[in-house]
Amino acid sequence: MNNKRVIIIGGGIAGLTSACHLIDAGLDVTLFEAAPKLGGRSYSFKHEKSGDIIDNGQHIMMGCYEETIKLLKKIGSFDKLSIQNELRVVFVSRDSQEHYLHAKSSHYPLNLAKSIFNYNALTLKEKIRVVDLFVDLMTIEEEDILDLSVEDWLKKEHQNENAMKDFWEILAIGTLNSRIKDASAAVFVNILKRMFLDGNEATKIILSEAGLSDLFAIPAKRYIEEKGGNVLTSERVLSVSVNNSSFERIVTSKRVISDAEFLVSAVPLYALSRIMDNNNSFKKIHSTMQYSPILSVNIWLKANVFKEKFYGLLNSKIHWLFNHKSYITLVTSAAFNLVEKSENQIINEIISELSDYFPVFSHDNMLSYKIIKEKRATFIPNSESIMLRLNMINEYDNIFIAGDWTEPFLPSTIETAVISGRKAAERIMEKYSNS
Numbered sequence: 001m002n003n004k005r006v007i008i009i010g011g012g013i014a015g016l017t018s019a020c021h022l023i024d025a026g027l028d029v030t031l032f033e034a035a036p037k038l039g040g041r042s043y044s045f046k047h048e049k050s051g052d053i054i055d056n057g058q059h060i061m062m063g064c065y066e067e068t069i070k071l072l073k074k075i076g077s078f079d080k081l082s083i084q085n086e087l088r089v090v091f092v093s094r095d096s097q098e099h100y101l102h103a104k105s106s107h108y109p110l111n112l113a114k115s116i117f118n119y120n121a122l123t124l125k126e127k128i129r130v131v132d133l134f135v136d137l138m139t140i141e142e143e144d145i146l147d148l149s150v151e152d153w154l155k156k157e158h159q160n161e162n163a164m165k166d167f168w169e170i171l172a173i174g175t176l177n178s179r180i181k182d183a184s185a186a187v188f189v190n191i192l193k194r195m196f197l198d199g200n201e202a203t204k205i206i207l208s209e210a211g212l213s214d215l216f217a218i219p220a221k222r223y224i225e226e227k228g229g230n231v232l233t234s235e236r237v238l239s240v241s242v243n244n245s246s247f248e249r250i251v252t253s254k255r256v257i258s259d260a261e262f263l264v265s266a267v268p269l270y271a272l273s274r275i276m277d278n279n280n281s282f283k284k285i286h287s288t289m290q291y292s293p294i295l296s297v298n299i300w301l302k303a304n305v306f307k308e309k310f311y312g313l314l315n316s317k318i319h320w321l322f323n324h325k326s327y328i329t330l331v332t333s334a335a336f337n338l339v340e341k342s343e344n345q346i347i348n349e350i351i352s353e354l355s356d357y358f359p360v361f362s363h364d365n366m367l368s369y370k371i372i373k374e375k376r377a378t379f380i381p382n383s384e385s386i387m388l389r390l391n392m393i394n395e396y397d398n399i400f401i402a403g404d405w406t407e408p409f410l411p412s413t414i415e416t417a418v419i420s421g422r423k424a425a426e427r428i429m430e431k432y433s434n435s
């Protein structure tokens with residue numbers, strides 16, 4: 001292969017993944033990132049007051065993130081992951097009771113069924129219905145439930161209110177960052193299959209021991225540059241001119257490029273609609289896309305009173321607590337109400353809620369706090385946007401679209417971004433080897 005030029009727009013996980021694959025294939029890669037930092041919605045920074053490196057929001061990964069794991073091995077970051085030996089989550093209810101979801105032995109899938117029978121937030125009847133639904137998953141086709149919300153589907157599958165609140169809701173909100181009335185059942189079913197129908201490894205929860213930038217962006221940049229690629233930050237792509245079905249010119253905030261053969265767009269849909277403002281199909285999908293916020297409250301502690309590495313909170317405005325020893329991170333998904341409030345209101349509400357669930361924690365134990373509001377953290381995988389994204393036709397010969405919104409049956413996650421970035425690179429390599 002001679003060195004054909006590829007331009008990648010966007011230095012989030014999708015763009016960086018594409019760049020790593022394309023540089024491996026011997027293409028001449030230049031990536032433009034508008035922000036001064038790489039990583040997009042997955043990044044970390046130094047908290048000046050404590051000196052700790054904190055994430056813009058705690059990211060949970062799972063054993064079923066197969067492509068993310070491959071990418072991290074490629075860029076030399078795999079060792080920074082902490083992978084559970086077996087699925088184990090401690091859920092806490094408002095009365096401070098702990099409920100364990102723990103798939104103890106290695107005899108899959110019996111251990112999963114057993115973990116549900118031992119999960120004491122549900123009655124025996126509810127447990128049987130939950131296990132039944134997991135068994136039924138094997139025969140449910142996503143295409144058959146395209147128009148159902150998660151809530152409608154769970155009702156149809158005879159899950160009662162308590163099973164929804166104390167089991168399904170926390171699972172759905174954690175994986176989809178959406179309320180069960182908003183998200184599509186098809187995406188939820190696809191995720192459940194990936195997490196629970198693919199062996200023990202897939203069910204394990206994975207956290208990063210390093211900050212997100214040290215896990216993804218920094219080693220990916222090093223990987224690309226060591227192989228001769230260019231990664232340019234603080235350079236926004238302003239427009240892409242298209243003639244017939246090919247792009248001709250790319251205008252950035254610093255230059256005009258007209259000698260590239262291929263283009264990968266790895267930006268969110270709202271950004272792509274601005275760059276390619278004459279494309280009506282992107283505009284149409286954009287009009288159906290809704291976004292969901294995530295609120296992260298980091299609290300530095302005088303004394304750490306939490307035993308577990310993380311907890312799920314049932315029926316709470318806090319969904320997860322992550323224990324980083326000197327500080328904790330409290331995560332609220334689909335935090336529509338909370339993100340609109342002032343920092344003072346938020347910290348008061350969060351602390352009062354935390355003390356209800358963990359009476360060992362009191363306000364006096366707080367040294368300082370840092371609130372991070374990500375208002376457009378993820379898109380909502382609703383039925384309407386799936387239909388349009390399913391019919392998204394790539395009208396271009398040399399433009400390839402990546403990003404966490406491009407896989408219709410997957411939610412907005414790191415794994416989806418990695419898959420989309422790898423697929424865009426493979427389409428280019430295929431085209432290239434046929435030309």
Ligand SMILES: Cc1cc2nc3c(=O)[nH]c(=O)nc-3n(C[C@H](O)[C@H](O)[C@H](O)COP(=O)(O)OP(=O)(O)OC[C@H]3O[C@@H](n4cnc5c(N)ncnc54)[C@H](O)[C@@H]3O)c2cc1C
Nearest residue numbers: 010012013014034040041057059060237403404412413414
């Ligand atoms: C608080 C929070 C918590 C999350 N939790 C989880 C989790 O637990 N597990 C999980 O798997 N996922 C989680 N996610 C989702 C995950 O971070 C995203 O799905 C993923 O990072 C998206 O990557 P991407 O590359 O598709 O898009 P992005 O990260 O949005 O990257 C796009 C990049 O393009 C750049 N860009 C935009 N316009 C231009 C332009 N004109 N020119 C040049 N560059 C441009 C942007 O600056 C950005 O860097 C979370 C997200 C947030 C915000």
